[in-house]
Amino acid sequence: MKNIIKKQVTTKERIINYYEKAGLDYAAWSQNFNMHFGYFKFGKTFPWQLEKMLNQLTEEVRLRLKLDEMTDPWVFDLGCGLGSSSRYMATKNTDAYFYGITITPWQIEFGKGLTKEAGMEERVSMIQADYTNMPVAGGVADAAFAMESSCYAKGADKKDFVDELYRVLRPGGRFVITDGFRKNSRPLPGWLNKIYRNNLDGWALTELADINLFAERLKEVGFKKIKIEDVSWRVAPSFAHIPFITLRFFWNWFFSKNRKPLSKERIENATCPLWGMLMGLARNHFSYYIISGEK
Template identity: 40%
Template sequence: MKQLALQEASQALHEESRTEVDIIDFYNQATEDYKFWSNDFNMHFGYFNPLKTNPFRRDQMLNEMNRQVLNRLHLPNKGLMADLGCGMGGSMRYALKKNENLSTIGVTLSEFQVDEGNKLLKGLKGLILKENYNKTSFISNSCDAAIAMESFCHSGHDKSSFVEAHRILKQNGRLVIADAFLKKEPQELCRGGFYAYKNLCDHWSLPKLGTIHNTIVDLKNVGFKNIEVEDVSFKVAPSVLHVPFAIVGFMLKKLWKNRTLKKESLHNLKGSFYALLSSLHMKSFGYYLITCTK
């Protein structure tokens, strides 16, 4: 029994390491492609607000998502915000330009994102570190707020991500998660839903997606309180509908320049397509904004 347990633990560790390597390779090679998706390198979907955004202007909706997330943080005039899985720091730059007294720190596994993201943050009070958001070097109780925008999915919405977010936050500090979740267990998905889910995970290097129910339970067990869950799928849908046009436009641009598509770019494009396909299964998938307090 002991030998079997050791084998299982070793296999789990190997799977975790392989997934992390896949994520690093994916983002090191494909991040520059996101310039086509967003001029500000916002590596997430957008939020349609009829009073503030034009559904035909993608960057406007992407920055509106940044605004919606920041509004839920109730940030003090002066403080430290952590971006757990910050990509190129698009959300950090947005926050810093809106609040000059704010400081931000972000983490990513991609060396490319660290180097290029810190160049974009030059002159602003922000820094990106090459770290795993499940095991940061941040001092406990040091951050006033934290965000995770479509990043915790890369840990499969594992409880360890919530534990680390809780550790680094000050008392009464807020965490806002913006991400897609399953509404039911994978084995309960219909055939089409499971097909879209499997391919989405494969092409975007996701170990899995958590269910919204289990995520709420995990957040409570970790110690978060005042958990507010908003299904914003319909608000996000207009930006998701940009996906097929972005894919076609990106491919035509590459072909026009006589450049072949990198393997990582192809995976990114296919993952985007399956994200669109998944969004059509509204009984199985949803996009949520989750706000909670330490």
């Protein structure tokens, strides 16, 4: 008899499945497995230097965390991917300890290999956990950051994520978040809503945060000195690389020896950034922000 009962896939299973299937393809975007966009800074980067811009976004996060003013800080990398940002920061702050948190087991395995290769095992570790429920005592982190990962948390205000961020930071501890946000909760025009839904599906997301609700939640939970910077024009030059990277990905796949059919996740991972590019042009509805503050 045919099994007619469809397995209910949880949000977490969807995220893990996506990152396990498409994870290695991030190599087409970044040789260091940076799984985020880049930051253009005049005098530091040029728009054609993608890897430099990707590292520059991490540098902007590091500067806002003020790690240089801390002694032997414990830094949490929430939704750490393969740990590229932690390893980058570890080269700049040689007295800091980094704890990467991700729910994807494959990322822990592969990320630990990259950390070993870089000789950083003493100061960069990775833990498989949900960033909304971490197996650590409250107040242990001196600093915490989330680069393009808070978007995976539940709801338009990402309450569970913000509450847990507040719990793990010590008083005076700093946080930085970088991500794409909705600018308001006005309904999107039909064509844009379709693009938005495609983008969410492809990246195993449920909904982007609303910047106003997110900021309100940060205040409500008790964060101080909150700073919200719209850096959309700074990340735009890295968006401009997307069509070329997507083309190159399909070209390399097509001409590869032992070519195997691409999974749905791999195709969506390669095409999703194109939807993201179009969303980026809808300036009334979406923006990219760097948000920082202190407990």
